[in-house]
Amino acid sequence: MQPEAALPAVGATPRPPATLTQSPREPRPTSLSGKFRWALHWESALVVALVLTVALGAATSAEFLTVSNIFSNVCLLYGELAIMALPTTLIILSGEIDLSIASTLALSSSLVGYLSSNHWPMPLVIIVALAAGIACGLLNGLLVTRLNLPSLAVTIGTMTLYEGISEIILGPAIITSFPAAYTAIGVKAFPATGGLLSYSAVLFIVLAVVFGVVLHATPFGRSVVAIGWNKQAAQFAGIRVKRVKTALYMLSGLMGALAGILYTFRLSTAEADNGTTLILPVIAVVLLGGVSIFGGKGTILGVVLAVLVYCSLQSALLLTNFNSNALEIVTGALLLLSVLIPNAGEIAARARRFAGGHGTSAPSAKGGRPPASAQ
């Protein structure tokens, strides 16, 4: 995370002109090597965190580094979360946010359950679920780009809406009978991986490579970053901002639906609120991966590493007698540390000033301001 001269803002505020945000302490990287230096910095910290976590896990439990633990407590548990983190990365990079992706998962799961219980052929069911996901994303994209509404507010609304549609489709029903050939995708290991990787994990690896290449080496990916840096400049440079953002939301919907299909097959259960609690962990992992909430900054590699740190830490804690309901403390602590550590020095200096009673603004000419009643 970078220090912003502007105040901490909610989600997807448009980035102000560079002259305003530019902090004198951290000059904006001007060359590619400058950008890479920053990236290496954050990602190497994640690598160190990952090594420490794995070492810690191996030290506390002999089970930690076994194939069965990695398969059932890492790959299976976190596959869908990892897949949803990828499109979320792109959306946050473009300066927007999508809080509805986990509800798209639920909607897709409900559709799979409902249609397959009505004896639709499974390939058709999967196509319908994926199409529904794209439609959800399209609606988000149109609301955000064509009506110019703030994405944070829109996707809070559609998050509730999609989960609501999911409840309308399935009601209180829980569908648990699915063809064995498909539930095997959810619970069996991918062939030729020695029982280590689930289908969802393999899919995540493939998708991560694709997303990485698209983001870092194609005009589309670079335009996403450009939009996140400065929307106006991107517009003037000829990037079709609205179209790119709509495409990102559709991609997000598609990935949410894919995660929903995997989720349904893994648990052999379709329920109206499947996976809806995953939304905040998904956002947390992306931010932990060094993606700036203001957009424009971040890498797929960082997010992949953050996913690994998150999974291994949670799985290590699962093997101890830690209260499994309190596991999310890991998410919270990691998130907070990830934004505090990089700027620790500055924060300490500012904390001294803050405690000293001068406020965080620069000493102003109006020195004799009366103390406000809130103090």
Place this chain on the structure above:
Amino acid sequence: MSPAPSATGPVQGRGPQPVEGHGAGNPGQPSSTLTWSSRRLLDAILRVREVGIVAVLVVFVAVATSVQPRFIDPQNIKFVFSNAIIYALLALGETVVVLSRNVDLSVGSVLGLSAYLSSDLFSQVHHIPIVAVFLAGLAIGLACGAVNGAVVAVARVPSLVVTLATLYIYRAIDVLIVGGGMVVASTLPGAFLSIPTSSLGPIPYLAIAVAGTVAVGAYVLASFRPGRELYAIGSNPDAARLAGIPMGKRIFWSFVVSGGIAGLAGVLWAATYGTIDSTAGLNYELTVVAAVVVGGVNIFGGSGTVVGAALGALLLATINQALYVLGISSFWDPAIDGALIVLAISLDHWITLRLTRALRKGAVQHAT
């Protein structure tokens, strides 16, 4: 850093129609059926956002009552109020934060922590006065809010990230403290449990107290320097900084207020539901943000009132109850809530565009 998107063509006329029913024809286009003065009247009414929410509220109550007369039974009204109270209170605190272009996602977790710890005091300390329990809840909330505020103001980390993190941390602390246990109603004194149920006719005393709190909040935000400065910060952070507003302090205290209110709401939650485990207030945060947004508070700060936010909470509670009374399956609730939120922000955006246009037109007329 312009919060509201600049005026664009496509929205015109495509936005939702005004719910007040004043607009004959399409209000986005010059219409022969509306004279200039009546359009101004419409604009003046739209400018007071609360009127719109009250109008929607009235429409819902009227429709629900005409279909099912027992909707306005005192018992039913009481039920709506008791559902809305906690959300309205949380929406009040959330608004204070949102006005300065921040967000507090940790309110549900703070509520949970406060609900358990404060109600547990009844079995820990014999004959503890109820006021002391409320103060304990308030103190827990203030402490949680102070942590949020300190990190946001001092570390200048986006509040979305900070409160997302503390949402997990406070909830995990709650889970670790509660373990598998829970506080049950039999350990709570009767006087405590009767707080939410005692009422003046169909209106619970608590609703009156919350309305009073909201009124005080509205007055402070509208008429006192710190309140005005929160609006200034939300409207334009850079200008606010240049104007010498102590942004860090204002933002810090806005989180403290939000936390304190969530702490109080936790005690009320405990009194209302009687059974408190570690899931109290789970997933409340997004509903509270939704109530604030429906209440006409701009999610990017700078505009909106606590009265609107509280009405937004009341509206959501009324609609859910109306759907129930009308016999619509409760499975439709979230979908309708979601559609309503999307509609509310679209409407809000349309009103903003319209007002901007009206102001510009007025300025031109004045000049000529």
